[in-house]
Amino acid sequence: MEETFHMVPVGVIRREGESASVEIHEKFVEGLPGLEEFSHLHVLCWFHESDSKVKRATLRVHPRGDRNNPITGVFATRSPRRPNPLALYTSRIHAIRDNRIEIDSIDALDGTPVIDIKPYIPESDSISGATVPGWVRRNRESSAP
């Protein structure tokens, strides 16, 4: 049998209009103290709507489902279709109240399970001068306001 690892949801994404928060489940709230001293965090989510055999067997996509983007290996994209449908977001921490971390608006659906949060540490997480291919730059321009 193939080796697998088991993860438990530690929280959930909540969206209301323009505001968003990470709601940590009560049994994990004790893991929060100290996070308020950081300005930003990583939020790791489980793309639960992509947790199907077919989507997890997908290894090539047109990024963002846009046929103008070249067929690309999923590991070179942030597509939810991938062997383990993990999402990685980076966001500003606006406030932490009880079990809710108020963050910037986030691209994840309301109700998306959260599997981990980590502090953003510029020394290891912030890369200046990282480069990306043309299709990423073009997508950015086309989605600019």
Added chain:
Amino acid sequence: MEETFHMVPVGVIRREGESASVEIHEKFVEGLPGLEEFSHLHVLCWFHESDSKVKRATLRVHPRGDRNNPITGVFATRSPRRPNPLALYTSRIHAIRDNRIEIDSIDALDGTPVIDIKPYIPESDSISGATVPGWVRRNRESSAP
């Protein structure tokens, strides 16, 4: 029964002396094309040596096991002891040869399972001016060469 999510290893960390690589398992190699156009990537690993009931029940630690660092919630640290022992690394891509991504040296043990890789996209991943608490700054200074 508590909800759980299942992940499969897609690769493994290989370290030899000062060099390191991510070796992608053959069945997932088709997901790589396009990654060579990025300068940096995120590597998500499973801290397999922390995948125990006791370690996964840990919600407070002295970061880096150093009693000079204040007791902190695990979600405010990068400790391997956490409910889901996920590790997040960011690294330069030196070269991709077949199923091997040659990267900068990495803090993970040889043989650590890799569960996902993602391209580093500065627009969303690089935060300028992110701030951290004093204990993180002090740790950085004390580990400087």
